[in-house]
Amino acid sequence: MTVSYTCTNKENYVDKGASRNMAIVIDGIIGAGKSTVGHFLSDMLQVPIFEELKDDGKESLAQRMLDLFYADQTRWSAIIQVMFLNDRFKDLKKIEAEGDNAILDRSIYGDEIFAKTIHERGQMTADEFHIYRDLLHNMLQHIKAPQVLIYIDVSVDTAMERINKRARSTEGDLIPRDYMEDLRRNYELWFEQFDLCPKVRFDLNNSALDDNGNVKESVKLEILEAIRPYVLPEHKI
Structure with missing residues (x-):
């Protein structure tokens, strides 16, 4: 397990602390393990987690829309992007209004990666992409x-294996591998350029998990130690 510290100018972020909310955001491709990391951080830090999918039920609106999207990406790409974007915006407004620490298992900043990838693949029109970005x-x-960005890096093989194991509706059968490859490439480019807050990067391939698919205790400690310096002193966790 290797932790890569990518924040090169920590002092600047500390000085700008007043302009940051109290969110720890976790990002990475589908199946990276964002929810797994988010839940253990939520338990250990005793702060709430705001999940991308509010309801794991196969009949939830979000899951129904995802099934439609994977079956016909061109038809549903724009509306599903707006749906998830709106959900993330509502979560952030709630976090800022209540002034509490919180964990988000995908960032509003990373949301654009999906729209960009879909647009590049010809499944979202230029006008739709323009409206979404605006x-x-x-x-x-x-x-x-946010206070800190945690980027979970896994291979496409690892991500696809985890997607199939979790059996969330029919996504394992519907998500194209080449879509995941394009998504991972754009995530790598995005992470290198992201400079709005401190960021840390973790390799969370299978060696970081135990036999039950949970994050190993040693890895949990590494993640906690990595984010500790970037949490504002008045909100120390």
Whole structure:
């Protein structure tokens, strides 16, 4: 297990702390293990987690929309992107209004990676992508940057294996491998350029998990130690 520290100018982020909300955001491709990391952090730090899928039920609106999207990406790409973007914006407004620490298992900043990937694959029109980006950047003017970004890096093989194991509706059969490869490539580019808050990167391939698919205790400690310096002193966790 290797931890890569990628925040190169910590002092600047500390000075700008007043302009940050109290969220720890976790990002990575589908099946990376964001929810797994989010839940253990939520338990250990005693802070709530805001999940991308509010309801794991196969009949939830989000899951129904995902099934439609994977079956016909061109038809449903724009509306599903707006749906998830709106959900993330509502979560961030709630976090900022209540002034509490919270964990998000995908960031509003990473949301654009999906729209970008779909657009590049010809499954979202230029006009739809323009409208989506305009909406996103309008929203970003009304929220603060998070305390820290945790980026979970896994291979496409690992991600696809985990997607199939979790059996969430029919996504394991519907998600194309080449879509995942494009998504991972764009995530790598995005992470290198992201500079709104401190960021740490973790390899969470199978060696980081135990036989039950849970994060190993040693890895949990590494993650906690990695994010500790970037949490504001008045909100120390």
